[in-house]
Amino acid sequence: MSETTSRLLKDMQLFPLRRFADERGWFCEIRRESLVPRPTRQTNVSFSRKGVIRGLHYHERGQDDLFVCLQGMARVVVLDRDAGDVFSLDIGDENPVGVWVPGRHAHGFEALTDVFFCYQVTEEYDSSDPDEQGISWTDPRVKHLWSTQAPNLSPRDLAAS
Secondary structure, eight states: OOOOOOOOOTTOEEEEOOEEEETTEEEEOOOOTTTSSSOOOEEEEEEEOTTBEEEEEEOTTOOOEEEEEEESEEEEEEEOTTTOOEEEEEEETTBOEEEEEOTTSEEEEEESSSEEEEEEESSOOOTTSOOOEEOOTTOTTTGGGOSOSSOBOOHHHHHOO
16 A cells, blocks of 8 residues: 545535445445535546556545445545645555545546446536546645555546646
8 A cells, every 4th residue: 555644625525335245246335415414416437447547636626536346446635725635545445434625625536446436416417517626646635545556547538737
């Protein structure tokens, strides 16, 4: 495991998840509306191969995210853009936890294995006026937190400064 910090940043929350497993598989509740700070309005699921980094993204109009790794292991990295503080935590099969990330913080994740990842967000995506800003994964405040130095990136994340 790389050097990480698990000290929560302002307004972040962790939600321990319980998996109920038997010979058929498992069941897990990933969100209870009464526990999250704000209602979520859209749910997204992605599949990422090992070595993919998605992010860092932030939202100027206030979208918050609830991250849950449904299968595999992912490293969540969050940057407080104002204070420069960072948070990093490996979540998924070996550490089932949901991570609430206020959208003003830059956030992303690295697929440590192939992963199914769930994002529950407080605003619906508007393709005509997206609220998605980017910071490079190589930003000196977070670069040391990733396990890979040669990630697979989207063109948008590659272009982030």
